[in-house]
Amino acid sequence: MEKSSPTTEPTVRGTLPAAAEEQHQEHEEEPAQFNNANFTPKKTWRFWAVFPALCATTFLSALDTSILSTALPTIALDIGAGESYMWITNSYILSSTVVLPLFGQTANIFGRRWMLIISVVIFALGSGMAGGAKNIGLLIAGRTIQGIGGGGINTLVDIVICDLVPLRQRGKYVALMAAVWAVGTVIGPVLGGVFAQYVSWRWVFYINLPLCAASLLLLVLFLRVTHPPSSGTVWLQLKRVDLVGNSILTAAVISILLALTWAGTTYTWSSWRVLLPLILGLGGLFLFYGHQMSRFCAEPSIPLQLFSSGTGTCALWIAFLQSVLLYWVGYFLPVYFQAIRSSTATESGLYVLPITAAIAPFGIITGVIIAMTGKYRVFHFLGYIFLTLASGLFSLLGDHSPARDWAGFQILFGAGSGMIFSSTLPPIQASLPESDVATATSTWAFMRSFGCIWGIVVPTTIFNTRVQELLYRVSDVSLRAKLANGGAYAMASEGLMRTLHNTPNLMAEVLSVYQDSLKWVWWISIPFGGIGLLLCIPIKQLELTEDLHTEFGLPSIAISREG
Secondary structure (H helix, E strand, O other), X not given: OXXXXXXXXXXXXXXXXXXXXXXXXXXXXXXXXXXXXXXXXOOOHHHHHHHHHHHHHHHHHHHHHHHHHHHHHHHHHHOXXXXXXXXXXXXHHHHHHHOHHHHHHHHHHHOHHHHHHHHHHHHHHHHHHHHOOOOHHHHHHHHHHHHHHHHHHHHHHHHHHHXXXXXXXXXXXXXXXXHHHHHHHXXXXXXXXXXXXXXXXXXXXXXXXXXXXXXXXXHHHHOOOOOXXXXXXXXXXXXXXXXXXXXXXXXXXXXXXXXXXXEXXXXXXXXXXXXXXXXXXXXXXXXXXXXXXXXXXXOOOOOHHHHHOHHHHHHHHHHHHHHHHHHHHHHHHHHHHHHHOOOOHHHHHHHOHHXXXXXXXXXXXXXXXXXXXXXXXXXXXXXXXXXXXXXHHHHHOOOOOOHHHHHHHHHHHHHHHHHHHHHOHHHHHHOOOHHHHHHHHHHHHHHHHHHHHHHHHHHHHHHHHHHHHHHHHOOOHHHHHHXXXXXXXXXXXXXXXXXXXXXXXXXXXHHHHHHHHHHHHHHHHHHHXXXXXXXXXXXXXXXXXXXXXXXXXXXXXXXXEOO
């Protein structure tokens, strides 16, 4: 059985602010020693003061992730995005994914506090650019900058939590952030629909600016976690950053995303324009791995020992697949409601509440049970059983399906998603020493974010390909042209179906195209859930320790016995 790092005396070390740094160094060699392994850091007011800042920052990122789902068809139609509409989403996901290992590594070098503050500033800059964009190019540029900030926020919040609580307790605090995330994702689609329908889609992005200001205020006031003293000049610290490896990774992810975006719409899957970037991208991932192992990489941005553990590797992959399915469903349920059921953007935002609302309670319950028992494997299996069943059940939805069906299927899916979200990080961290917490957490975040890319691009490709095959059913030549080449997604807004109410035959033709295309989207999601279920089998139950060993923590923590 794989073992986590051996249990030793619980010491919490950190660098105090400058005023107290000298006094701290005098006592640095005399850490508190205890014979009882159940001693853990007492949670002082400093501990709880950090959480409003983390919650506000998490809410900010979560809101932006979901607010676009119901507004995207309107944005694509208004700005004339055409086939490029996917890049409004893909650019954010791409940039937020490729920077995750970089943020994990720089958090070790420069500390958590300023990297998180910088991330929020970058996010605000991108939000302002996207909101004021006059064309699709500027909008995509703004979303790319937003993604860089969002990627930093997503991984650094989890890293800070891991710095503050021992391994066994992390699940419930990560689940608390997941609950805040779920609130943001619940509110997001509703706000997106309201802005798109009644105000302006630009407020989908402008709303982030006051939220960023509030987050920055809380971070500056309360996020005063420490980090080890810097060694060497700023230049020497920058040289520690794996820029070569991250450049290879960025190029590989971009290449894969281009191939997936073009496949089935712009070019056929057999086209060299699809196969070449796909092969180059996959080859780039192997090249990145090789670089991380080479002597040219002094400080890898992804801990290689993570992949030497079957438990850690499989946990990463089930986190990846859960993210694939979450975005798969999250971006095509609004299409079902708007195209099949003729709902407005606002209504579709309300109708997708069950899936996001279920993630929070099931995620929290899972985290609490893991903290109490130290057991996580059962939630992997239950989660994937629920996800796979729900994915298949979505294919049964039609234009007259009752609320108990579409709401019940979403709750089942959300329950499984919440379980997996809260139970995948503990085995990953348990298979590594505490010194790798930041890079392990950023790797977990990278795999989940990389899953977002596949979870948006793959079903979009399936949907567009199937629509192309079925367009012969639409008798109106001009409408057929609008639905072709990716236009069906943008045309899924409520305006299309309302204009067809006076032509029932044409409406039935278009409805059949959407229904049959969406069925393929749901059917092909089932094998992804099945693969995830199989990957749960090799994961072993590792010990989740109650001790906290970190150089990144609060400035002053008293040690006492807890429970």
